[in-house]
Amino acid sequence: MNHLVSRLFSRIWSFLRRDFWRKLIALCFAFFTYFAVQAQLAGEQKLTGVPVEIRLPPELISVGRQDFLIAVNVKGPKSSLRNFDGKDLKGVVEVRLEDYVPSMPFKVRLHPSDFRPVKGVSVSSIDPQYGELVLNLQRRISRNVPVRPKFKGQLGKNYRRADVRCIPSETQVTGPEQLVRELQEISTQPIPLDDAVTESFEYRAQLEAPSGVMVSPWRATVQVDIVRNYERRIFQDMPLLLLSEPGGNRRFQVEVLDKPRVDVTVSGLAQPVSALRTGDVKVYLDISRLSEPGIYTLPVGCYVKGDSLDVREIYPEQIKVKITNLR
Template sequence: MQALLKNLGTILLSLILAILVWIAAVREQNPPRESDYSQTIPIEINPPGPGLILADTLPETVRLRLRAPESSWVELSPSKFRADVDLSELTAGFSDVPIDVVVSDPAVEIVRQVPQAVTVNLQVEQTITVPVKIEVLDDPPLGYIARPPQLVPEVISVTGPASRMGQVDEAVSQISIQNAKETIARTAPVLIRDRNDQLIAGLSVEPSQVQITVPIEQRFGYKDVAVSAVVVGQAAPGYWVSNIAVAPPRVTIVGNPTVIGSIPGFIETIPFNVDQATADIVQTVPLDLPNGVTVVVPEGNGTGAGGVQVTVEVSAIESGQTIQLPITQQGIDPAYSWSASPARADVILSGPIPRLQALRTGDVQVIVDLFGLVPGTYNVQPVVFSPDDLRLEAILPDTIEVTIV
């Protein structure tokens, strides 16, 4: 026992040295590293007590500089941190509140955080009711009238800090009726403005949207009608009228209510002649209107007063044609001769009849490529060269036996 007590100091010193050696070995294998953490940590706000509200926005995240072993850096994620700002015990006014950041890994040390605190402006929370004003933007088309708009609900609640609530002058919701020819019903957001017509941010609006209905009616003596183009004549042989388009497709007419009431749901153009046409025709064509009836022309738009634009698309009638052509070659060595079996091939083309009828010798060729081939017998796929406006449907046969000697 005396020997143990006599050597106790030596034993303790040895133990301490062993621990230090172990710590040094661990640090060498898993050295600590200090660095800025690449991800930001979201700040959670513990809200103020009843009757108080934040008047200004607070930072949403905090940045950290950390010191930790390499193994901890590998495992780090934002979920291991928690950043809190506690407003529950504050009173109205300005206060500097620390941002409390904790980390679940005890090996991680927070060296620095930015920001460390936030300045909080708490104010008394107020709620008022405000009638909603409707702003109808634009006007309906000529020949239509907008009746007074209807609103649901007519009054909304606005909540916010006292300093901002004192700026509230009106609640506004907007709706556009441009080009509207029938009643419009839409949901629109509510905007809160001050006396200078500037929007006020940071307020809670309930409900945040309202339903607006604007009745749109046609004026007496006006009528919307479709436009029907009257096309006469026949396209040239080999062509046909593939489409007829009218712009605008509908017009508004005005006149004696009795005459207007007798007009069906469409109005015709005067006859438009397409006789012997071989290409598209675009032309302004007058409307065949009864006496005393005119077309309402929107401001800044001349279309309609002198007629409508009629586009008649004229397309060639398509067909097919089979041509028997000799096989020609390209690329053979001049020292060799060649022969093809069969010597001719049937080429089937399709396209507009006038184009097929206009084909000339040399417009279509069947060629086999013999470049680099030595004497022997080969099966070669021929290539057909034809005009771009014709389609190659088939070549028969699709391979040619070529003999080179």
């Protein structure tokens, strides 16, 4: 038995010694070939987050989502699948205008052929829950709408906006048919106002386009005319004062024959007018020149405390008084 084992080992050793290096190279090549074949053997796995791009004709626009992330099953070499990312694949679906039906949801059915193979990895099937995508498509239209200036802040009380002009006065909006038809105007971004603004000015404002709508042009020049703000204020039923000559010794009695209450209209810049108090307005009759008994019709005078204020109207303008000597 030992003799047979010895003879077998001797033959193996003799075989290995004959062309040893050639046999070693062939063995290494066989190992490399085995691992290369194993690496190229096909595998299959599920990928999530695979993007799908919907390409629309120029006449259509998608309201809402236009790019989707779905799950698919892929196949390919195990070596490629090992570190393969779902984002490496991309599906592209072309929508034809003749397939569009207005006011109806547009359904897109996905197929593996919509995905181009990458690095030998191809889509074998679509996850059932993503087999059909639903789009909200509308026709793309354009129309002109007015530009409306919008402001933030306030001018000082003594100034106001007299006229506002936009150049251009209209802008073209382009987008989904329903949204564009419902648009009545496009606003500018807020134009700042404050107490320091006392003169007319121009402002280059960007237009605020609603989401999903494009505007052209997207800026407008707003011309704002600033003028002084004058106001009127009516003081009603003001008491009537009688002005006599200072230090006079006249001995007579004055009787007011008409209503002894007067309405006064005061005008001026808004701030001092609004700051006026009732006590700042004095209504009077000047009787200092009267010396003889009788009935007189006298003009009503008025004094207003403050600068740049005018008495616009006094009602009644005249009042009758009766002068009687004292006994």
